[in-house]
Amino acid sequence: MFLALGGLLFLLYLGFMSFISRIPPPLVQPTQGEVWPKPYRQVFLNYYYLVKPQTFRFRVVAQKCELLEKALERYLRIIDKTKISRNLFIKQNDETETKIFLGYLDTLNVYLKEACDNITLPPYSMEEQYILDVTTNKSNTTLSAASIWGIIRGLETFSQLLYPVENEMLRIECTEVIDLPRFPHRGLLVDTARHFIPMIKIYKILDAMSYNKLNVFHWHITDDESFPYQSIKYPELSKKGAFSRILVYSQENVRDIINYAAARGIRVLVEFDTPGHSKSWGKAIPTLLTQCYKLGKLSDELGPIDPTKNSTYTFLENFFEEVATVFPEDYLHIGADEVRYDCWKSNPTIQMFMKNNKLLLHTHLEDYYIQKLLKIVHSLSKKPIVWEEAFVDGMTLPTSTTVQIWKDSALGGWRSTARSATAAGHLVLISACWYLDHLTSGGDWGKFYNCEPLSFLGNQLQTSMVLGGEACMWTEVVNEYNIESRIWPRASATAEKLWSKRDADTYRKATHRLEEHACRMIKRGIKAQPPNSAGFCI
Amino acid sequence: MYVLRNILLLLTFLGVIAQIACYIVEPGPTVRATKGAVWPKPQRQISSDSFYIVRPQAFEFRVVAENCDLLQNSLQRYLDIINGSTVSQPISKNLVQKRHYYKPWRADKNFMGYLDTLDVLLTDPCKDIDLPTHEMKEQYILNITSEGTGTVLSASTIWGILRGLETFSQLLHATDEKALQINCTTIFDFPRFSHRGLLIDTSRHFIPMIKLFKTIDAMAYNKLNVFHWHITDDQSFPYQSLKYPELSEMGAYTSWYIYTPSDVQKIIRYAAARGIRVVVEFDTPGHTRSWGEAFPDLLTPCYANGVPNGQYGPMDPTKESTYSFLQKFFEEVVKVFSDQYLHLGADEVGYECWESNPDIKEYMEQHGLTSYRQLEDLFVQKLLDIVHNLKAKTIIWEEAFTNGLQLRNDTVVQVWKDWSIGGWKWTTYRATRAGLQVLLSACWYLDHLSNGGDWQKYYDCEPTDFGGSEQQKELMKGGEACMWAEVVNENNIESRVWPRASATAEKLWSAKDAETKQEAAKRLEEHTCRMNKRGIQAQPPNSAGYCIL
16 A cells, blocks of 8 residues: 555656656746836836937936935946847747837936935835836826935836847836835845855845845844954954954944945844844853853853843943944844753853842743843834744733744744734734745745735734835855845845735746846846746846 | 644644754854865875975975976966965964964974975876876875975876875965965875766856856866766757857857857866866757757657647657758767767657657657657667767766667766656666666756755765675766756856865765765865865855855
């Protein structure tokens, strides 16, 4: 019986293998001039323009500021890069032209309603809505938005509508786009502690984020392995805790990244993970960490941050005071994931402290720490984000704490956590579906695309508490050489799930758009890997 | 039942807890790199604590026997590599703090002085035009003795010298700014298997020349010696033929995604200079859809409901014109690619198009062929005859053997399937029992991804572990790591291949069970940084860490 069953399965397997191997897979045809992530609403008209990159200009027709001018310059360069100077050789182009040519489009009006002179950084409440009207009346072709951030998103869309045709020219279909994001928080986490990621790569990641309308760069800047953040108050942290003296982010580097991101409408959300994931802090300040005991004797090993010492909190106050000024972002991520209790358990001083303070369980001790840390964060007028453990393990979190959900292995999966956290009144961020370090053979963006952030059981109030989500690039097996191709275009799937409306497109149809989008990113200098299967970019 | 379920859940839960409890990480890299350890591990190596310091500016090779341009160029190449092996910053933070980092080795009792020359003793004459063959000898002896006069690299062939130079360059490790350390060492080294390959598919994605050169560089750093060029497939035909230029004109992705005759010669020369053979594969009769863009008559038209449906299947084995085309085409191929071996593919032939075609059916009836397998055999047999008449030796994918085709006993069977009954071991057992030579690839598919540093799964594979007699094991000629390019392009191919293919390289070069994975991990950590330093965009092998570049 067992053999028969095995044989049957085997035959099924063979059938499957021959099915996939025998028919030459058709190339996934890329779309032309379609937008990723898919706009909220887009209507195509039966007309098109040609654009000559050399003569094309933006015309600012309302508010104006440096942020806007820089964005326009950037997109002029991108548009110029979109053209193809080589002789086009397209194998099959039997599509007959049905659209009507309306001449050359030389300008796009840029209508920004709100003044932006005093704006330098995107707030968490940034407005990203825009309207892009490529009408049949050439001089009325306009991008309009209330805020500069909407204009930046609209410029990205405009640049994506342009696609190369012969003679170094671009083509754009007449179209009306009304667009706004589904979720306000659309992030990418990059871990710079497991491997140091050089500045130049971070810039390229920010570039690519803007091509995908992602708006939060979650900088997981330190961890057990290394401490590359060069602190003003405690320079010894990176001097001793970084992998090497030169593998650090200076204050100037941090400022540059914040400004570079801001110019693209991207917030920089920093995470200093405590009380676990903090062993590298102990290289410079060993007294910060718990001393572990083995068989009742003091060992060399250090554990999580020692929550019982007053000196811990004095340090954290000073340190986070610095962090709050260096990173002007409204939110601060304080980690609080994967805290190991065995070291706390082994330490008699900690046990004594728990007894004296009537803390029965180690979660209570962690809670004690988190409460104190949250107090510090609040005193600095920052909004805290924590990983889900702080909520799931029963810390007494004020509802002002946002919970980032990352585990899918817990009972009931991420949906159950999302359900209970929103029921308890917390805003949540979803990451569980979008771990970029989880690999599968083949073009595996489909698994990221299949995740619907609101697919947990909850009422309308609960689903309205989902701020958005983040794709996470943990860097245990990623370094500067493969980080770009590991992220892109896989994180583009997350970007579309968070920007476009629910079920905006099917996986099948999105495949063609992503094929174009990956080539677009490659053309702009992003080392994206192939999204689907065999193919090529011109 | 309910209780049972709860117990199961509890066990799962405890499992999760246990996993979390095991999460212990210390600051710094997860795996500490070795210093000056060689990858792949040499057959025999004896080292001591005594060491020399090499100052790249002052160092030179001294040719003490045979000499030729091939040798001269290699020496220059390795001088450049050695020059690039130094670091621009003090290697250790502690040294800086102690403030005597300048020449810290001087105080060391094991310091034997400076090593300024390595004698290179090549006994067989070499010529600039030499090409490596499947019979090349790669054995070498490297002697860095404490007497100071006896630092010699010797080998009978230029290929052995090349392997030895690689080893010598790997023994050197940066100890401080502008200085390299080498421990006194005696190495006697030779490969376990003669065929140690890497397959690169340039059809699913076009891989630019510059990336192919870098791939060959990295192969040399891993002592791999066969570049298996899977140059065409269904998706595109980037090889620019002299006789049939239409093939790439119509069959390449675009008119500039091609390899010109001069490109091909450049690759062959570049590889040869590094002791690497270029074995080309023109896969037929399946995997040939792109050939049909220029020559649709080569392929079988598929039928639906009794009429051609516009699709094409494998090559048409019933037409004489097919074979006269192949005759002329392979005449060119054996001239262009000078290696003695030619890979003919013959994998994954689908029968449904043949089944649908009435002309094929008629032909089969006329010729008394009762199965499509026989029809496939007919094609492969004729192709093998063509190629043998051209004096080329052949490699084919395993299907040609498992389908029961009569193969000449100098045909090499490349085993790639691991899901057939008995896995690759059974196929290998059967092929060697039939007296055929075998190349193993089933364990080393680089497009199969898993989380984390996954080189260990490649390292676990033992090529002779298929049962069989000693005689059968003799027929195991080596293997190849395969980089199919459906989801790799020029942007990720380098980091996808390296250092994962390094695991294959060591399994094919080093002695059986040369080292445990745990120990090899440290060596691979160093080897990956070494490749990074030489400009190869290798990904991290194990986990968190860094390289000093």
